[in-house]
Amino acid sequence: MHKNSRWLIFLSVGLIFLAFLFPLWDIAIFAPQYPEGLFLQIWINKMGGDLRNVNILNHYIGMKAITPESIPELKFMPMIAIGLIISGGIVGFLNKRPLTIAWVVLFTLIAVAGLADFYKWEYDYGHDLSPDAPIKIPGMHYQPPFIGSQTLLNISAYSYPGIGGYALIASISLAYIAAFGHLVFKRKSHSKGQPPS
Amino acid sequence: MLNTSHGFVPWDDSHHPNLSVSNGQPDGRWLFINSNNTPRIARLDLTTFRTAEIIEIPNSGGNHASPFLTEGSEYALASTRFGVPIPQKDVPINTYKENFKGTISFVKIDPKVGTMSLAFQILVPSIDYDLGHCGKGPSKDWCFFTSYNSEKAHTLLEINASKNDKDFVTALNWKAAEKCVAEGKGKTWTAPYAHNTYSDETHTATSEILKKQVVMEQKDCPGMMYYVPVAKSPHGMDVDSTGEYFVAGGKLAAQITAYSYTKLLKAIEEKKFAGDFDGVQILDYAAVMAGEVKKPCLGPLHTEFDGKGYGYTSCFVSSEVVKWKIGTWEVVDRMPTYYSLGHLMIPGGNTAKPWGKYLLAMNKITKDRYLPTGPELAQAAQLIDISGEKMEMLSDFPTIGEPHYAQGLLATVIKDKQVKIFELEKNKHPFAALNEKDSKVVREGNIVHVYLTMIRSHFGPDNIEGIQVGDTVYFHVTNLEQDWDIPHGFALLGSNTSELLVLPGETATIKWIAEAPGVFPFYCTDFCSALHQEMQGYIRVSPKGTNTPVSFSTGKK
Missing domain, CATH: 2.60.40.420 (Cupredoxins -  blue copper proteins)
Structure with a gap:
């Protein structure tokens, strides 16, 4: 395998580290009485931002309070990421294409599972409403947008990857290039030993 | 917070807010304000706009000429409006001349946290000290107060305190006073006074009654205090932004007098005295006077400055603002107000660097400005644009409460320092459930x-x-x-x-x-x-x- 693919894998592994330093996902909420906005950050191992105020707002419509302690993902996501870093390091060191492809497939499965899990959490959060909610609007659910923006009653909600999330997108992209780049980018032809024609 | 040596006094009569200053410019940290009736000074914290501290002023019979801050907020000065026996004692009222006194109090302001303490008091003749301002720039070591009742009347003051053609402006060298007290020229007195502080961490007030203060007699510190004659019964005493001129509004004399700080020093040096009053040397009027804005209006009270060479004086009787030029002492413009203007305010207009774009006129009489609401009416205020050559009336709006002095500053000085919430983690209230x-x-x-x-x-x-x-x-x-x-x-x-x-x-x-x-x-x-x-x-x-x-x-x- 070309030595460049090794460095691509190392770079890919390095980008995973960024997921520990920056939020994976950013959610912003604006309303007429919140001109300054409320902001939530989902990190690999915690929730940040105006959690308290979001919970107070949401209790009126019967949404469950978000308590980071009760979200198991925040505990095992860091372990999965560390696993990816270690395995990626080994794969990069050995630099064998089948191993690289296996690692990319593993990474992809984890990413898809993570996003599906995030979507499911959002779905439950928005749909599992308390029957004691002071404000009940028939047919209304409050699932936050997965990506993009959405208007929920008087609130505009925006949901986009954070810096950590973009780093993971870049990381997986580099891993793909390392595994399959040779199919796209033609290698320079080796002319060594051949007389000029 | 409302505890005093007289017990809990939950009301008072406030007149003069003064912003804390650094180098003569508002620094947006605190606002000080007087209580006239039960003599007190409060300090408001400008991050919360709430009262952080109140100190009572002992040995005072009415805290009107107060609080006026020195250029670097070293002291807030407080002078007495009503002469009383000091210390208090049972004497016939008609022995005013022998037994009554006034005081000028020096309230020290902690430069870091703003805490007030009564540094010392000066025992002065019992005339009615009315208003004041401290100097800045060249005159930063001095404070100036107007006064009335040089007649020392104790009854029917409207007639009996309006007899003399001249009253006095007090020129007080506060640095000299500080030095005399440091040299031990004061005595320890024992009038009780309250000192109350509020904590934004315990969310509670602490009140203590203090019992000691240093009092120095005026005569024990020569060269500290002079009287300068002024047209009778003056009111406002304002210092221009350069610190060179101090200006008295001659309420009953229809005259605005500007004195020169340079001439004041020269007159003292050349001993241009015109007698004394109760042991205070009187300086010769002509030797200190820089100019008179003659026949400016009727009832001139207060002056603020725009920092561009003009003074703006409120005229109560003729209901107008007059704009006059420093140096030529000529009136250059007039703006009628509705009605009977008392205080006026230009943001920073009493400081070294006014933001001289707008003027707020605070009127004492409302009458027909707004729809009638029974015998008690809203007060009328007017916002005037002073950025051009001619004053321009921008807005007329009702306010509540009889307006007195006001202070203004650029919003950016304090806007970003505002407290939005108190952090629960820092709540130290002994009975808080967090x-x-x-x-x-x-x-x-x-x-x-x-x-x-x-x-x-x-x-x-x-x-x-x-x-x-x-x-x-x-x-x-x-x-x-x-x-x-x-x-x-x-x-x-x-x-x-x-x-x-x-x-x-x-x-x-x-x-x-x-x-x-x-x-x-x-x-x-x-x-x-x-x-x-x-x-x-x-x-x-x-x-x-x-x-x-x-x-x-x-x-x-």
Whole structure:
């Protein structure tokens, strides 16, 4: 395998580290009485931002309070990421294409599972409403947008990857290039030993 | 906070706010204001716009000429309006001339945290010190006060204190006074006075009665204080932005007099004296006077400056603002006001660097400006654009309360320092419940402490039982919100003190005596949410001696 693919894998592994330093996902909420906005950050191992105020707002419509302690993902996501870093390091060191492809497939499965899990959490959060909610609007659910923006009653909600999330997108992209780049980018032809024609 | 040597005095008569300054410019840290009736000075914290401290001024019979800050906020000076026997004693009122005195108090301001302390007081002749301002730039070591009643009248002052053609401006070298006191020229007196401070961490006030103060007689510090004659019964005393001129509004004399600081020093040096008054040397008027704005208007009171070479004087009787030029002393423009203008204010207009774009005229008489509302009317204020050559009236609007002096500054100086919430983690109130789980009711004999929490939109607890007739119940109410502009209120049926307004993260206490058996509602008095109306609870009072156990809950069916 070309030595460049090794460095691509190392770079890919390095980008995973960024997921520990920056939020994976950013959610912003604006309303007429919140001109300054409320902001939530989902990190690999915690929730940040105006959690308290979001919970107070949401209790009126019967949404469950978000308590980071009760979200198991925040505990095992860091372990999965560390696993990816270690395995990626080994794969990069050995630099064998089948191993690289296996690692990319593993990474992809984890990413898809993570996003599906995030979507499911959002779905439950928005749909599992308390029957004691002071404000009940028939047919209304409050699932936050997965990506993009959405208007929920008087609130505009925006949901986009954070810096950590973009780093993971870049990381997986580099891993793909390392595994399959040779199919796209033609290698320079080796002319060594051949007389000029 | 409202404790005094006379006990709890929950009202007063405030006149003159003064912003803290650094190098003669508002630094946006604190605002000081006087209480005339029970002599006090309050300090407001400009990060919360709330009173942080109140100090009582002993040996004072009315704290009107107060508080005026020195250029670097070293001291707030406070002079007495009413002569009284000092120290107080039982004497016939008609022995005013022999027995009555005034004081000028030096309240030291801590440069870091602003805490006030009474550094010393100067015993001065018993004329009525009215208004003042301290110097800046070249005149930074001096403060100036106007006064009336050089006649020393004790009755029918409107006639008897208006007899002399001249009264006095006091020129006081505060640095010299400080030096004399440091040299031990003062004596220790023992009039009690209160010092009250408020903590934004414990959310409680601390009051102490202090009993010692240093008092120095004027005569014991030669060269510290002079009188300068002024047209009779003056009112405002204002220092221009360069610090060179100090200007007296000759209320009854229809004359504005500007004195020169340079000439003041020269007159003192050349001993240009015109006698003395109760041992205070009087300087020759012509030797100190720089110019008179002659026939400017009727009833000139107060002057503010735009920093561009003009003074603006309020004229009560002729209801107008007159703009005049420093140096030529000529009136260059007039603006009628509606009606009977008292104080006026240009943001920074009494400081070294005015923001001279707007002027606020605060009128004393309203009459027909707005729709009538019975015998008591709103007060009228007017906003005037002074950026051009001619003044331009921008807006006429009602205000409440008789307006006195005002202070203005550029919003950017304080805007970003505003406290939005008090952090719950820093709440050190001894009876705070910082979490709904920690709310409780604790009986100690016939005193009951309720550790109550508030969060949108309920109380914790909202059902309280086991209170008995005769119990004193303290509600320690904590607002658990940590969001800007979400205060909650608290009131209880029969509560005879006050309601509470509790800001996010704050704890406040209200005392309630259980007088009769029954069930009494309490509720949130400050609109907090769509379910504010539902934010309510009950306290049950049982006859004395019954065995209803103390219990409390929220949401229990």
